Amino acid sequence: MRRTQGSDELPRDAVAMFHSFGFESTKRNNIAYIAEDTLIFTVGNMAQTLDLTTLQQTYMHGIDGKGVGMVCVHPTKQYFALGEKGTNPNVYIYEYPSLRLSKVLRGGTEQAYSCGRFSPDGKKLATVGGYPDFWLTVWNWEKESIVLRSKAFSQEVFDVQFSPFFDGQLTTSGTGHIRFWKMAGTFTGLKLQGDIGRFGNEDLSDVAGYAELPDGKVLSGTESGRLFLWDGGLIKAVLLRPPLKGSDKPRMCHDGLIEVVKLDQKAGKIYTAASDGYVRSWSFSDINDAEPGEDSSTVFIEPIDEVRVTVGGGGSSAAIAGAEGEGASSAPPAPAPVAVSIKSIIMDEADHWVVQDENGGLVRVALDGEEGAATTSRSLATFHAGPITALDVSAVSDHAVTAGADGTVRLFSYASRRQIFSTSFTAPASFLAMAPLDVDPSGRTAVVGFSDGVVRIVIRCADTFKMASCIKPHKMAVTAAAFSPSGKVLATASADGTVFFLSYGGSVEGGYGLEPIGFVAVPGPATVISWSEDGAKLLVGCETGDVLEMDAPAPGSVDIHHTYEINVQAKFYEFKRPRPAGGSGGAPAAAA
DSSP states (O other), rough: OOOOOOOTTTOOSSOOOOOOOOTTTTTTTTEEEETTTEEEEEEEEEEEEEETTTTOEEEEEESSSSSSEEEOOOOTTTTTEEESSSOOOOEEEEETTTEEEEEOSSOOOBBEEEEEEEEESOOOOOOOOTTTEEEEEEGGGGEEEEEEEOOOOSOOOOEEEOOSSSSSSEEEEEETEEEEEEEEEEETTEEEEEOBOOTTTSSSOOOOEEEOOOOEEEEOTTTTTTTTEEEEEEEEEEEBBBOTTOOOOOOOOOSSEEEEEEEEETTTTEEEEESSSSEEEEEEHHHHHHHOOOSOOEEEOOOSSSEEEEOOOOGEEEEEETTTOSSSSSSOOOOOEOOOEEEEEOOOSSSSSEEETTTTTEEEEETTTTTEEEEEEEEEEEESSSOEEEEEEESSEEEEEEEETTEOOOOOOEETTEEEEEEEOOEEEEEEEETTTTTTTTEEEEEEETTSEEEEEEEEOOOSSEEEEEEEOOSOEEEEEEOOOTTEEEEEEEEEEEEEEEEEOOOTTTTEEEEEEEEEEEOOOEEEEEOOOSSEEEEETTTTSSSEEEOOOOTTOSSSSSSSOOOOOOOEEEEOOOTTTTOOSSSSSEOO
């Protein structure tokens, strides 16, 4: 079943998974309950389960080899589906809890699956592919066969849902669209027919969250924070909050993209959640019966209740804010709590919600009382939000340090399987390396480069990284940095095509930092640097393929009164690549 292993790959059993610190927090609909207190989600090339009580993990590695695009759980929780990435990837249906592969669905997309859902009765599965085909496919998954297929849209599709009220109807939404589908019988057979929602006089919007109402109307969110009530493919009403006293400006339902819209028919409520961190509940009857006037499509509504989900500084605790602008406690936590950016939320349980924080975390919100009011919350786990751009390990302890595009630098104890703390900075991190023990014998110092050209020296303390020095030698992202063998000079490289030399004071703890010596322009974006053993020369590799060796300036040897640019003689190397297999070429040779 698995793809053929390449000749240059290690055997799949060469290493075993010890622990995963990952979670794709920016991916929509990436959490679901597979059992009581057990979540399932995708990360990289595997699906992972997490027991929220014990924090124990299990792993299901992908088969097609290029990642797992989506996961969805059967209504009975006895099966789950993984839509993979690759060349003509498959959907794999697994039994739970045995994890036995049950069914394989082929031919649903060309490169990757982006989302999928089982029908309420569990008999059908709908999947949507990503670029370039964006196929919407309805499967009879038990027979491993395609029922119907159609192009969902020409751009990214965020979600697909079967109608909970009308058999044979679906809704998809995504970049700049929402679409209403019917499996309709025609004289040529069953067809999948989709009507694009027409925005009319309203601004075109991405649509992430939506919910179908019992009479077939659909309530959707927008990126501006408004709510649209759709009827027959047209906007029946635009829902806003009324202006505050003394103002004539209507308020948005949320400040930001509405990611979640859920109908609780039993309670007579509709819940919405957005990137502003608020979860608001609205009267179902007020929305369902909304009737705009003749001259406007706007209808004003007020939420029944609202809570703002926040996490405490460092992600170790959390609080619930009540009415907008009001705190839940007179004694503010230290440090102050930070609102999450809600990407997804599980509201299936009576006593709690599980919130997916786009900023890199999972938060459990406790519900109390007959009304199910949100009371307190706690962080279950925190992660990098987006790509991890750099990683290095300590030479003296079982610690690893990572840097990410989310601007955080994090410390992990990999032996004890835990993240210790995280420190946030103002720009995405692009490079990180631990300082040599000759520079810091304690092994607690790291050099971090950022996308805005800033270089920071940080020291690991008990609960944070202390910034010891900060300098901006580059205009673009820092791509490499290395201390000289003596530890007195730090060289940094950048995508701006320069290599900067900085003198290092030698005692970060004592308050000494970095001072500029000067920079050298190189033929293209620098990608890697390496010092000679005596520290007299620096070897530089560029994105253009150039490799050059230059003399390294000593501190105080350069006149910087007019410019920091240094003119040095560089020795260029040309590497002759070996001929393809079957030729007579030998090993690569270098010529000056």
